[in-house]
Amino acid sequence: MKHTRDIALPVTVAMLVLGLWEWAVAHWQVPPYVLPAPSAVARAFLENFASLMAALAATLAVTLEAFLSATVLGVAAAIAFSQSRLLERTFYPYAVILQVTPVVAIAPLILIWVGFERINLALVIIATIVAFFPILAGATLGLKSADFNLIDLTRLYGASRAQVLWRIRLPTSLPYLLSGMKTAGGLALIGAVVAEFVAGSGTATGLAWRIVESGNRLEIATLFAALALLALTGVLIFAALSLLEWMLLRRWHESAINRPS
């Protein structure tokens, strides 16, 4: 009942907006290079299906590679920070600097340094930088949130640092890490898109490039189709990570428990 409503309400709104949009474009005879009707976007999507899917695959590959490397690097850095206050105090500020510097501004540098012949690597690095920080921040906070008494207890039994990390700190950090990963998933996609924009013509082959190209050719319907595909991809990434979160936390963490109401 509740689930039906959760889906029905947004879908109804979408139908209404699309219907209104279709009607408005026909009624005021809006030129298709300004605003194409939803039906025209759908047609453009079907006509360019193969090339759009290829572009999606390229963007998705960069996104996933960036997401995975951001996760691995973020967790590794957080573990290093949790083992050494000195390390954390020394390097955390640089992580913050990396986070607050607009990636568009450093992307050209990375492209030059990595080289256009290895464009894919450059795109992954740029997207990784964008996705890295929430993982680091989440995992760092989580690793620090372990119950002091529980850690004292492990000391009583002569636990090693590795045991405390593996048995207490990492499980404690899981909800925080997953929350960071949900943010990072969306950011990896944004990072991939930004990187493609900066990389520009001739090299990148992803959805962002399709958007630029369609814009230049005034194929606004195709642009909209690529845009919709991009948004849908973002939603699916978020949904997949939410599912992962639910599967890992449903037995024990408050955030994932369905309370009978």
Place this chain on the structure above:
Amino acid sequence: MTLLSLSQVGKRFAAAQKEGGTQALDGLSFEIPPGQFVSLLGPSGCGKSTALRLAAGLLEPDAGVITYPGGRPETAFVFQEPTLMPWADALTNARLPLDLKHVPRDEATNRAQQALARVGLGGFERAFPRELSGGMKMRVSLARALVARPKLLLLDEPFAALDEIARNALGDDLLRLWREDGLTVVFVTHSVGESSYLSQRVLVMTGRPGRIAADIALPTGRDTRLSPATIEAQRAINSALNGAMAA
């Protein structure tokens, strides 16, 4: 014979701001023979918990010495909160000390199962902490304490957060386990009633900085919480406590 001895122990905690800090303990001395059930009783903030952590070796004293004449005993600690791993079921929680000591998995599982059965949680091995009541969580915590077969069991107000019915049931179980295992128990509490019934001896502490104000050996015959000997013990503990507070 002495299992644990504290001699002129002092402990100071640095203040969060500025200089100063808190002198939690000053000149605390007592000895505990093996097999005894001792309550450490005192007003809130008198340093009872600090004394217990010192005895466990979780804190280092600033002054005085803590010795274990017969060698460092296998020690278990029970906190006021159950302090369980919420991501692990009762069995995994009870098995933690053995896992940390690299006891083979099958043996560890066996012993954890036995420990859970001994505290009345047979059949709850796969239950997660959030699925258990406050009293049951405390029982898991007790099973975890027993699983490594400790000589010395330190309890820091373990039943303070429980309702009276659960508290009484757990108190009786603790007495049974103490008798069966020949444990040495140091039981920190601020409940005169609990200490008068459970323990053989009550160490009454002064307010901060804490030291021993009275060392009361309780007579036998305290078979129930309402036995005349129990009530009499409460009277003696209360008057010592009043003396300690006035001093």
